[in-house]
Amino acid sequence: MKVRVLTKGGALALALSAAGNTFASDLMINGFASFYYGSQLDHKELPTDPHRGYGETGNFQYDSQFGLQFSSQLGDGLSATAQLTAEGRTSYESKLSWAFMKYELSDEWSVKAGRQRVPFFLFSDFQKVGYAYTWVTAPDEVYNLGGLENTDGLMLEHLTDFGDFTSRTSFLFGSSSQTTNFGTRDLDIDNENQLGVFWDLTYDALTLHLTYTVSDLSISAYNDVGNGINEVLTGINAALALSEDELDQLTVDEDDVTYMGVGLSGDWGDWLAAAEYASVKIDNSPVSSDRAAWYVFGAYRWDAFTFGLTYADYSSPNNDDTIDVLTNKNVEATLQGAAAGAASGGDNFTAFSINQLSEGIPGVYRAGEESSSVTATVRYDYHPSASLKLEYIQEDITLDPEDGTGEQEFSPALVRVGVDLVF
Numbered sequence: 555m556k557v558r559v560l561t562k563g564g565a566l567a568l569a570l571s572a573a574g575n576t577f578a579s580d581l582m583i584n585g586f587a588s589f590y591y592g593s594q595l596d597h598k599e600l601p602t603d604p605h606r607g608y609g610e611t612g613n614f615q616y617d618s619q620f621g622l623q624f625s626s627q628l629g630d631g632l633s634a635t636a637q638l639t640a641e642g643r644t645s646y647e648s649k650l651s652w653a654f655m656k657y658e659l660s661d662e663w664s665v666k667a668g669r670q671r672v673p674f675f676l677f678s679d680f681q682k683v684g685y686a687y688t689w690v691t692a693p694d695e696v697y698n699l700g701g702l703e704n705t706d707g708l709m710l711e712h713l714t715d716f717g718d719f720t721s722r723t724s725f726l727f728g729s730s731s732q733t734t735n736f737g738t739r740d741l742d743i744d745n746e747n748q749l750g751v752f753w754d755l756t757y758d759a760l761t762l763h764l765t766y767t768v769s770d771l772s773i774s775a776y777n778d779v780g781n782g783i784n785e786v787l788t789g790i791n792a793a794l795a796l797s798e799d800e801l802d803q804l805t806v807d808e809d810d811v812t813y814m815g816v817g818l819s820g821d822w823g824d825w826l827a828a829a830e831y832a833s834v835k836i837d838n839s840p841v842s843s844d845r846a847a848w849y850v851f852g853a854y855r856w857d858a859f860t861f862g863l864t865y866a867d868y869s870s871p872n873n874d875d876t877i878d879v880l881t882n883k884n885v886e887a888t889l890q891g892a893a894a895g896a897a898s899g900g901d902n903f904t905a906f907s908i909n910q911l912s913e914g915i916p917g918v919y920r921a922g923e924e925s926s927s928v929t930a931t932v933r934y935d936y937h938p939s940a941s942l943k944l945e946y947i948q949e950d951i952t953l954d955p956e957d958g959t960g961e962q963e964f965s966p967a968l969v970r971v972g973v974d975l976v977f
Contacts, residue, residue: 580627588684590617590972599966601951606968615642631658666709673752676763676817676830684974688853688862688933690945695847695868696832702745705730719757726750742774759822765815773806776840779918780804782911790892802838803876810837827852840876840919862931872922886912922954940975
């Protein structure tokens with residue numbers, strides 16, 4: 555199988571096409587894979603170990619993956635698609651990332667039902683196919699949504715040409731429920747009642763992408779800690795119990811989420827460029843209420859080589875209302891006092907449990923962060939279906955825990971080298 559560029563009125567769309575593997579039932583099997591080694595160059599500069607999936611010792615696992623896509627044209631405008639992926643970052647546990655049917659209502663309108671990729675970004679349709687772009691992986695600052703890239707639901711799509719322009723408008727209704735890894739803990743994430751509209755406008759070498767979605771978000775880790783804190787405070791003295799509004803600031807329980815994004819890309823043969831901006835706002839939540847990220851990318855193709863440079867920026871400040879609840883209720887000191895009292899009374903289990911809550915507060919509620927990165931990438935297309943990549947990422951990270959310890963600054967550097975292929 556190989557990657558090819560399809561044009562429709564000047565529109566650029568990336569597609570995977572099988573070089574064989576066609577059966578009598580019109581079943582197409584496409585595949586993609588990535589095999590990478592990565593290592594952080596100085597563990598002293600890591601805010602966490604591992605960071606971006608890698609420690610100083612390095613590993614061959616985190617960005618390695620294997621995927622198979624099955625699609626079948628059933629006739630009369632009906633088709634079915636399923637995609638299986640196994641990623642090193644999840645110990646190669648296979649999962650059904652896509653499973654949907656598509657029906658063409660007319661020449662311009664179609665509807666998809668089932669599990670599918672949410673087109674948040676310029677490169678959403680082929681985000682997992684490393685061979686499809688210059689980077690090893692798309693910029694984390696913008697593209698890392700913590701596992702919310704897919705949804706189960708309905709997508710209505712309108713595709714049309716007018717003049718030299720091609721327009722694709724998509725309308726989404728769906729929900730997702732999954733467990734994802736965040737640092738050293740697993741998070742149960744429910745993203746319900748998701749409504750979205752997405753628009754792509756292509757003219758010649760340029761593509762504009764706009765995204766707007768709203769949904770109701772719940773994250774188990776925040777709810778476990780927030781409810782645990784309230785139980786301890788209530789047990790000490792009913793007067794210390796959190797009000798409903800205060801508890802809202804410590805939990806993520808069906809909180810309103812608004813995502814807005816804009817992207818622009820261009821491919822002029824020898825030169826290519828892209829830029830994207832994303833904003834996530836969550837109401838009444840300990841998660842940052844004003845999170846923003848963006849990147850700019852440029853690259854030059856020379857023979858079989860592509861040389862790329864990317865600058866990215868990320869900002870996720872602390873939620874001031876959450877910090878006010880912790881401060882006004884003197885939460886950390888109260889919990890520490892309760893743990894000490896339980897320990898002196900011989901109740902070591904309760905003391906341990908309360909200490910766990912107290913120790914989790916900085917990482918959960920006081921984890922404000924700002925970062926920027928410069929990424930240099932070299933890609934070598936040594937085979938029609940495979941590319942070799944070498945990438946260096948230099949970051950500057952500022953953590954703002956607001957716990958009296960002051961800002962913490964880190965400058966990690968990551969090197970990754972490996973191969974992407976399609977078949």
